[in-house]
Amino acid sequence: MAVLNSKVPDGHISEKWTNHKFSIKLINPANKRKYDIIVVGTGLAGSSAAASLAELGYNVKAFTFHDSARRAHSIAAQGGINAAKNYQNDGDSVYRLFYDTVKGGDFRSREANVHRLAEVSNNIIDQCVAQGVPFAREYGGLLDNRSFGGAQVSRTFYARGQTGQQLLLGAYSALNRQVGKGKVKMYTRKEMVELVVVNGKACGIITRDLATGEVEKHSAHAVILATGGYGNVYFLSTNAMNCNVTAAWRAHRKGAFFSNPCYTQIHPTCLPVHGEGQSKLTLMSESLRNDGRVWVSKKKADMRAPGDIPEDERDYYLERKYPSFGNLSPRDISSRSAKEAVDDGRGVKGGEAVYLDFRDAINRLGQPAIEEKYGNLFEMYETITGENPYKVPMMIYPAPHYTMGGLWVDYNLMSNLPGLFVLGEANFSDHGANRLGASALMQGLADGYFVIPYTIGDYLASEKPELIPTDHEQFVKEESEINDLVKRLLATNGEHTVDEFHKKLGRIMWNKVGMARNEAGLKEAIEEIKEMRDSFWDEVKVVGGAEGVNQTLERAGRVVDYLELGELMARDALERNESCGGHFREEYQTNEGEALRDDQNYTHVSAWEFNDVGDWTHHKEDLNFEYVKLATRSYK
Amino acid sequence: MSAANINLKLKIWRQEGPNVVGNFTDYDVEVSPDSSFLEMLDELNNSLEKEGKDPVAFESDCREGICGTCGLVINGQPHGPVPKIATCQLHMRNFNNGDTIWIEPFRAKAFPIIKDLMVDRAAFDDVMYAGGFVSVNTGGVPDANEIPIQKDVAAEAFDAAACIGCGACVAACKNASAMLFVSAKVSQFSLLPQGQPEKYERVQQMVKVMDEKGFGSCTNTYACEAECPKGISVKNISRMNRDYLVSKAVSKTV
């Protein structure tokens, strides 16, 4: 296809990456210091990239809107990180990790990228251990593993329930070392608000300082976005409060294609919403499903306390519908089943929650055994809800958690805009239509430590060392446009707060572009979002000024972008007339209610080109499955 | 869940910018006991914005007690009255109808106030830049299982590594000392084999920057440990002091 060249190298799948590393252009060590690279984002992907590029000799400028690189959302990941080490001797291999990831992604990812991910997974663990990341160990002193997210091998490395924290602090330490050496210049509390493109190439960014309000221009030879996912379009999600799509979206508006925005992952085990004031949702580790049994009452709007509902009036619906996987059924299936029960009026007291019950496990194994396994999680549950899960079943409900879609990138992780690279959750590349547990941390670090340090050279080698100066007319124009946007937002004087708009959008997205979608609902969503977009400027009120801290203004700018992204997600979902992974279209299911893929017509990546607000051109990148044969998932 | 709402009087520190005088302002709020403390502030801000008033600036991100962004002094205690949690994990069921709650920023010379309840903790990063790492480049490292590490040693290193960099220890200390924070990082590496080659240089560099940044000295009152949301132990301070003394005694090339 002419517009989208994935640049996947030739050769056998197991040799592509090796061959590619050999054939791409290199920059000699002495010349690397002539190149400046902007890295936006200091999560796992951004920190690891910034540190590794600086080690190679490039001049790196790293940006984050946080007050410190260490606060990125990656810090909150609990479960673990996959790697094909096969330390447990249970038959794992690079090929098996590759195979599981392609299959888990429901055959909607690029085989070559996934294979590379599996190949470098082992290096990641070595790297982290060398940095002093305190992974869990066995009595003999070697690294411990556990199985995660339905995998049949134990390949997940973990650091108690704080794996993301420890990995991020590792990458942050590598970054700190380069900051100390002066090879990385660290810019904190700076939000990227625009991408600057000159002669068709990305060459800089505009930032706004969140403490002073100052708008600044920064130029470089290449720009890397590692700015995370867009799950907060739903308002309520497990993402950190400040995660947002602005960096990716503004780049999209400047020409970078957005791929598969409708692929979103809903996590089945989160704490339910307690009321209108709820600000975000908390994930409870999936490992709980190893011993907890999920159920609802057989009766609608059953107001009885759980203990008063007798055994034969309970519906253990996962065990009933999926006898072989039961409570461990994959994320999308478990989430959808919970929604079905709730839609049927059989949620806890008729509301949006289902029970996760440990009664039988406690009777079988004893409370101490359960404490030993899940003590922290039970404590966390009690802190938040005020209820003791040893006595009363937990209440859980699915919540938006991860976004597989993102900016389109080729095999080099470069977007269709030359000079713009995208790493981590912000790109679309490796997880297809569904991400497996413990694979996002792996991808972020693979991209940052082991892919971009090589592939960026392929681009920079043909770039001249001269920088586009920040007084270039394009920089000046972008800067003044941002100042105008700020003024326009501050000039609003409607009745509604920014959060009210965001919540309203979130409701539309959750109800119509959430766990299950259908044509009518998606069309309604598109209309409703358009209306909201029109009324936003008249009805919103943004208080405060342009100088100094203005958190309302920060959020307003992000909501402006969500109001455009939301529509694209609905359009993408509407265009994809099939069900795959996290994208479930009610019209496309088997008689048993299973997702029905359409490999004939939809074995492709969708890539949307921005023309104007609400107007996109749809491009496709065809996917070929040469090594993992297309097959239907079955968890019956 | 869903008990009756409670009414509270909040006395919140308002300060427009870094170099202006601040003061406490009173707000009356009604809130569900199931709300978190920060959700209560969200609701207050939403109503302030509706009235066209400047909302209270405060920071948070994960709201799960792991990122270290949040941090308020509540009724005189960093992170509030419940031990071993961060501000974002505090829920309103810990308060009673009619209570008055004083809300202030983390105060310390090294943490200048930016606005209202927001402070600048960049000094923590500066200490880390000076030595909070193991000097390895990406790639070319040994296999992860090449060096076994005793399970209990790994666990102890983990206990130290669990610090979330919130700064409550500094806010709790009458000298605004950063010893608990710095010693947690020094200890993590000092315990692990990977941290050995730079053990002494690291502690010297980090302590030097810590002093330069205006953190006070440690007089062993252990208020830090009591307020730390992650239960970081003052044992780390002793370990760091030991490393520091030894580092002064040995020359770099020994």
Ligand SMILES: Cc1cc2nc3c(=O)[nH]c(=O)nc-3n(C[C@H](O)[C@H](O)[C@H](O)COP(=O)(O)OP(=O)(O)OC[C@H]3O[C@@H](n4cnc5c(N)ncnc54)[C@H](O)[C@@H]3O)c2cc1C
């Ligand atoms: C609760 C939870 C648990 C999870 N558990 C796991 C797990 O166990 N295993 C797993 O593999 N995955 C897990 N995930 C997923 C995983 O944590 C994320 O996908 C991953 O950490 C994303 O990393 P990242 O580097 O791409 O982005 P992030 O960590 O989100 O970092 C984004 C960075 O970009 C910066 N940024 C964004 N926009 C801008 C802008 N406009 N200007 C300046 N800076 C900007 C931010 O400041 C931040 O530094 C979990 C996710 C959640 C929500």
Ligand code: SF4
């Ligand atoms: S030692 Fe404790 S109180 Fe101090 S920064 Fe770390 S987590 Fe916060």
Ligand code: FES
């Ligand atoms: S907001 Fe992250 S620790 Fe409180």
